[in-house]
Amino acid sequence: MSYRITETCNGCGACVKLCPVGAITGEKKNIHLIDSLLCIECGACGRICPTAAVKDSFGIVCERIKRSAWEKPQFDLKTCMPCGICIETCPVNCLAPAEPVSGRELHSHPFLKEDKRCIGCGFCASECPVRAVRMSRSFLAE
Template sequence: MPFTIVAENCTGCTACEKRCPTHAISGDPKKAFFIEPALCIDCGACGVICPDEAILDTYGNVTKVLKRQERPIAIVHPDNCNGCGVCIDVCPFDCIYPSPENQAQYLGKVEVDEKTCVGCKLCEEVCGWEGIYIMPGKEKAAFLSSLGHGLDESAA
């Protein structure tokens, strides 16, 4: 069952529509929006941004808005990524790209623009090497540390 919008709670703020990676959400500003079930991939990107608690998850539970550091984002597993580029191709927001330090040689490292990533899980689903994961942004440092990789302060 896809995510749904409770019309009487929706204020038509457009936040969910802008965040949906598959353009499954439509409506008129300041009026109730609608999620097209055939297009919804159950990623939850809409629910974590809805200020009106107007979105129900796949189990019928009201979703809660999350602070930016709590929202799910793509995190690259530096040892598993093989540089195939499938995650880059599937990302609807173009937030995954070859690491600038390796673009000339493309040595299999990708980076994620955390400001544009909505955590839709498309990259994680297509990666056959467990090279990218979706998790709350605040868990990134601990995840990389557990792998033996440091994280500079600017990336935390």
């Protein structure tokens, strides 16, 4: 399964820059192409596309969302084990282990180290076995 780019693509190249696995190719101002063998279905291309030219694996046209409104992970440290699954699964490596909190057992919990790199894919949340990661836009209110 893979995302797909349709004829409405204007070749702006925004998706190429964002794709974390280098699956999108194409010349400027020409229709781009997603390599289905490389695509990991993170959806970043669909969220960034200004012409709604990306369809997801089910053939549904992806909706453009302003990047500043993309969901980002929030961590419930009381539930977190921590096992590192979220850090490893992040396609853009924007999560990292934090410094341990002094006075407690010295486990290193994950945090969003590089929030500007986060593409809001939600893999970290969907792969956390104990549901300690939640995707949220609540940071907008902060």
